Amino acid sequence: MTALEEYINSFFGIIDPDELAVIADLFKKSSIRKGDYLVESGKICGQLSFVETGLLRMFEMTKDKEITQWISAQGYFSADLSSFLFETPSRLSIQAIEDTEVYSISKKDYLIIGELVPNWHALEKTFILRCFIMLEQRIWTHLSMTAEERYHAFFENNKALFNKVPLQYIASMLGMTPETFSRIRKKQVQ
Amino acid sequence: MTALEEYINSFFGIIDPDELAVIADLFKKSSIRKGDYLVESGKICGQLSFVETGLLRMFEMTKDKEITQWISAQGYFSADLSSFLFETPSRLSIQAIEDTEVYSISKKDYLIIGELVPNWHALEKTFILRCFIMLEQRIWTHLSMTAEERYHAFFENNKALFNKVPLQYIASMLGMTPETFSRIRKKQVQ
DNA sequence: CGTATTTCTTGATTTTTGTCAAGTGGCAGA
DNA sequence: TCTGCCACTTGACAAAAATCAAGAAATACG
Numbered sequence: 515m516t517a518l519e520e521y522i523n524s525f526f527g528i529i530d531p532d533e534l535a536v537i538a539d540l541f542k543k544s545s546i547r548k549g550d551y552l553v554e555s556g557k558i559c560g561q562l563s564f565v566e567t568g569l570l571r572m573f574e575m576t577k578d579k580e581i582t583q584w585i586s587a588q589g590y591f592s593a594d595l596s597s598f599l600f601e602t603p604s605r606l607s608i609q610a611i612e613d614t615e616v617y618s619i620s621k622k623d624y625l626i627i628g629e630l631v632p633n634w635h636a637l638e639k640t641f642i643l644r645c646f647i648m649l650e651q652r653i654w655t656h657l658s659m660t661a662e663e664r665y666h667a668f669f670e671n672n673k674a675l676f677n678k679v680p681l682q683y684i685a686s687m688l689g690m691t692p693e694t695f696s697r698i699r700k701k702q703v704q
Numbered sequence: 705m706t707a708l709e710e711y712i713n714s715f716f717g718i719i720d721p722d723e724l725a726v727i728a729d730l731f732k733k734s735s736i737r738k739g740d741y742l743v744e745s746g747k748i749c750g751q752l753s754f755v756e757t758g759l760l761r762m763f764e765m766t767k768d769k770e771i772t773q774w775i776s777a778q779g780y781f782s783a784d785l786s787s788f789l790f791e792t793p794s795r796l797s798i799q800a801i802e803d804t805e806v807y808s809i810s811k812k813d814y815l816i817i818g819e820l821v822p823n824w825h826a827l828e829k830t831f832i833l834r835c836f837i838m839l840e841q842r843i844w845t846h847l848s849m850t851a852e853e854r855y856h857a858f859f860e861n862n863k864a865l866f867n868k869v870p871l872q873y874i875a876s877m878l879g880m881t882p883e884t885f886s887r888i889r890k891k892q893v894q
Numbered sequence: 895c896g897t898a899t900t901t902c903t904t905g906a907t908t909t910t911t912g913t914c915a916a917g918t919g920g921c922a923g924a
Numbered sequence: 925t926c927t928g929c930c931a932c933t934t935g936a937c938a939a940a941a942a943t944c945a946a947g948a949a950a951t952a953c954g
Contacts, residue, residue, distance in 0.1 A: 574844070581847050583840075596837045599829075635825030639789075642832045647786045649839035650773075654764070656846040657771050657879045661941070680901065689847045694941055696903055851911070870931065884911055886933055 518617045521564040521589050525644060526637040533631045540626065541617040546570075546610040552592065553608040559597035561618040565590055568614025571683055572606050582686040585611070585679055592616070595645065598624075611679060661690040665698045708807045711754040711779050715834060716827040723821045730816065731807040736760075736800040742782065743798040749787035751808040755780055758804025761873055762796050772876040775801070775869055782806070785835065788814075801869060851880040855888045 515523070515531075519538045523529060529537070543566070546552055552570060553559045563570075570592045572584040583606060586592040597604035598621065628634045655664050668688055669676065675684065685695035705713070705721075709728045713719060719727070733756070736742055742760060743749045753760075760782045762774040773796060776782040787794035788811065818824045845854050858878055859866065865874065875885035 576848050581844075583843070583847070596833060596840070599833055633825075635823075635829060639825055639829050639832060642829060642836055643786065643789055646832055646836045646839065649836060649843060650786070652843055653773070653839060653846070654771075656843070657773070657876070658766050682901070686847070691942060692902070693904085693943080697941095700903080872931070881912055882932075883913080883934085887911095890933080 517566065517589075518564060521591070521617075524589065525591060525641050527640045529631075529637060536630050537627055538617075540623040541619045543615060543617055546614045546616065548610050548612050548614075551607055551609050552616070553594055553597075553604050553606065555605055555607045556603050558601055559594040559604045559606075559608075561620050562591060562593045562598055562624060563616040563618040565592060566615040566617060568616075569611040569679060570608050570614055570616075571611050571679075572608050573683075573686075574606050580686070582683040585675065585683060585687060587675060587678070595642070611683070656689060661688070661694055662698050662701075664688045664690075665695065666702075669702075707756065708754060711781070711807075714779065715781060715831050717830045719821075719827060726820050727817055728807075730813040731809045733805060733807055736804045736806065738800050738802050738804075741797060741799050742806070743784060743787075743794050743796065745795060745797045746793050748791050749784040749794045749796075749798075751810050752781060752783045752788055752814060753806040753808040755782060756805040756807060758806075759801040759869060760798050760804055760806075761801050761869075762798050763873075763876075764796050770876070772873040775865065775873060775877060777865060777868070785832070801873070846879060851878070851884055852888050852891075854878045854880075855885065856892075859892075 515534075516538060518541055519534050522534060522537060541564070546568070552561075552563060555574065565586050565588050567588060570586040571582055572586070572592065572594075573580045573582045575581075584592075592608055594604040594606045594608070596602060597606075601621070631637070655667060659667065665688060668684070681695060681699070682692040685692045688695070690698075705724075706728060708731055709724050712724060712727060731754070736758070742751075742753060745764065755776050755778050757778060760776040761772055762776070762782065762784075763770045763772045765771075774782075782798055784794040784796045784798070786792060787796075791811070821827070845857060849857065855878060858874070871885060871889075872882040875882045878885070880888075
């Protein structure tokens with residue numbers, strides 16, 4: 515199984531190998547330079563992408579600051595799902611934190627999968643449901659944990675990210691300021 | 705269109721009237737007494753329910769307190785989606801805040817819809833995607849707003865709930881203590 | 895290399911929110 | 925009607941987190 519096929523499998527659930535190959539073939543590899551955008555806010559998110567190497571950051575502007583919503587590393591997908599599926603303008607922007615290679619599928623090709631793979635809608639449903647569960651989990655962390663507890667919970671599951679991503683983005687994603695993040699970090703080391 | 709059909713339509717998207725009638729027919733009306741449970745944590749959530757009258761509260765225990773995740777009033781559905789669809793034990797409990805009437809569909813009948821309605825999986829996908837978008841929005845409020853701003857944003861869109869629901873539950877759902885909630889409320893009145 | 899820029903840290907302070915404890919008021923049920 | 929419970933409020937205080945400002949460290953790049 516290729517890396518891309520594994521990424522697809524991990525989000526969409528187990529797929530028949532032949533069908534998986536058909537699906538994977540519709541994804542095209544492309545590169546995004548550090549600082550460049552995969553998706554710009556206000557435009558329609560026209561593709562769903564899996565990260566092969568590099569890092570993508572999803573963020574949204576408020577009147578005075580950027581808020582990072584999510585960071586996608588290898589094996590994760592990146593897209594404004596509602597913009598991609600409903601074809602509405604994206605609220606989010608997606609930017610490469612470093613030079614990044616992605617496998618992307620266009621909306622047109624994505625729709626073709628539905629014709630090629632009999633139970634595709636069921637797989638799609640699984641995919642979105644998994645995304646939903648992740649968000650539920652994330653809301654739970656905001657309702658039940660302090661900033662420090664959120665830090666630790668995230669750290670335990672994403673140690674690798676801490677070496678590669680500007681920490682201010684992780685702070686924002688966890689709902690705290692860079693200063694608070696830095697102080698929690700200091701406590702942990704000592 | 706019956707009330708139930710409208711509820712279904714509002715979450716699953718526009719459905720052919722004949723199909724809608726078939727779907728609605730699989731829902732059964734039932735009553736839950738104030739204080740009783742529709743779903744208990746640890747068990748599988750066996751049905752998807754729309755509220756006709758009354759109020760349901762979804763909550764989860766931590767080691768020392770209950771945290772309300774969501775309150776469903778008329779026209780809203782209530783279920784632990786991931787438990788219902790994946791048939792995993794529910795983390796959440798769902799309890800009636802007051803005597804409540806619901807239209808519920810069992811998992812068995814829910815699966816039957818897939819055989820009766822050709823594009824059912826596409827509708828299901830829409831449904832879950834809308835739930836996903838609501839959660840995205842909610843995470844945004846935690847990343848970008850103070851407790852007071854969350855209060856106001858929620859109040860603007862859910863004024864009716866404030867007369868009917870114990871306010872401590874709304875406080876919990878917005879991620880603040882009842883005391884903080886009460887103080888924000890006092891400011892707003894003055 | 896060295897310099898510029900960005901990112902991160904630190905301290906002092908303020909603001910926000912939580913905790914604890916006491917009290918008020920309404921409402922259900924004997 | 926009285927009683928007891930529950931929900932809500934209030935005050936005093938403590939803790940958590942944000943803000944502001946300065947400086948240190950890391951990184952990018954000519």
